[in-house]
Amino acid sequence: MENVSSVTMKLPGSGNKMLKVLLICIIGLFLIYSFYIEPNRLTVTHITIKFENLNENLNGLTVLHLSDLHLNKIGKKEKKLIETVNQLNPDILVITGDFVNKREMVDDCIQMINKFRAKYGKWGVWGNNDHCMLNQKDKKKLAESEIVILGNENQSIAINQQNMWIIGVDDPVGGHDNLSRAMGGVPEEGFKLLLSHSPAIIEEAHRAGIELVLAGHTHGGQVYIPLISHLIVRLLRGKGYIAGLYSVGQTYLYVSRGIGTSILPLRAFCPPEITLIKLEKEKT
Numbered sequence: 001m002e003n004v005s006s007v008t009m010k011l012p013g014s015g016n017k018m019l020k021v022l023l024i025c026i027i028g029l030f031l032i033y034s035f036y037i038e039p040n041r042l043t044v045t046h047i048t049i050k051f052e053n054l055n056e057n058l059n060g061l062t063v064l065h066l067s068d069l070h071l072n073k074i075g076k077k078e079k080k081l082i083e084t085v086n087q088l089n090p091d092i093l094v095i096t097g098d099f100v101n102k103r104e105m106v107d108d109c110i111q112m113i114n115k116f117r118a119k120y121g122k123w124g125v126w127g128n129n130d131h132c133m134l135n136q137k138d139k140k141k142l143a144e145s146e147i148v149i150l151g152n153e154n155q156s157i158a159i160n161q162q163n164m165w166i167i168g169v170d171d172p173v174g175g176h177d178n179l180s181r182a183m184g185g186v187p188e189e190g191f192k193l194l195l196s197h198s199p200a201i202i203e204e205a206h207r208a209g210i211e212l213v214l215a216g217h218t219h220g221g222q223v224y225i226p227l228i229s230h231l232i233v234r235l236l237r238g239k240g241y242i243a244g245l246y247s248v249g250q251t252y253l254y255v256s257r258g259i260g261t262s263i264l265p266l267r268a269f270c271p272p273e274i275t276l277i278k279l280e281k282e283k284t
């Protein structure tokens with residue numbers, strides 16, 4: 001009788017202990033993955049977007065989109081980023097804000113940007129983090145690098161004798177954006193690519209007749225939990241445009257998951273993203 005009772009008393013206890021050990025192991029592995037593996041797992045997304053009003057001369061143009069670099073250091077990941085961008089050989093390179101996580105990284109960030117190669121040039125806009133983190137001197141330095149920072153401005157570029165317009169709004173999160181000023185002098189019929197740190201500008205961009213908006217800011221949720229991440233992003237960031245391709249009427253929006261991290265240096269189910277977008281003429 002004694003033996004039997006001791007066996008029946010021990011089994012549930014050892015079962016609970018096993019379960020606890022298993023749970024601790026799973027949480028431990030999840031934390032190792034989220035802090036040390038996924039933030040460094042650079043991915044490349046290739047997408048093709050078709051536009052009815054794209055001029056034939058712009059057909060096949062590639063735009064490489066980076067966002068939210070949040071640069072902390074130049075390490076293996078950053079070297080891989082430069083190598084991958086240059087292997088993709090884009091026509092145009094854009095960065096939609098949040099360049100560094102600390103002021104001390106401005107010079108390294110400039111060096112990194114200068115190493116990216118893009119046939120027609122590199123353009124960017126400020127994010128909310130840039131306005132918090134950088135002083136005027138830092139911003140001036142960054143803006144004098146090989147990237148053209150568009151602060152409620154636009155620039156036209158001629159590709160195969162056809163002009164297209166790159167328009168950039170200053171950070172909408174802090175209310176620095178002014179789309180009508182940014183679009184000054186842009187003709188209605190030209191192809192218009194809008195850079196904005198936050199995707200929340202999409203409805204306004206649609207009303208302004210923009211063809212393509214590229215944005216970031218959401219980090220794709222950074223830790224992606226279905227429904228919960230969507231709810232958080234809807235409440236706090238970007239009106240629920242969390243990551244990927246959207247359209248409002250004839251206006252397309254691509255929201256990048258970004259490269260770096262903010263608040264906590266972790267990512268889960270939401271790896272860093274380099275996006276290569278090919279513009280194609282819709283055949284009617």
Ligand SMILES: [Fe+2]
Nearest residue numbers: 068098217262
């Ligand atoms: Fe960011």
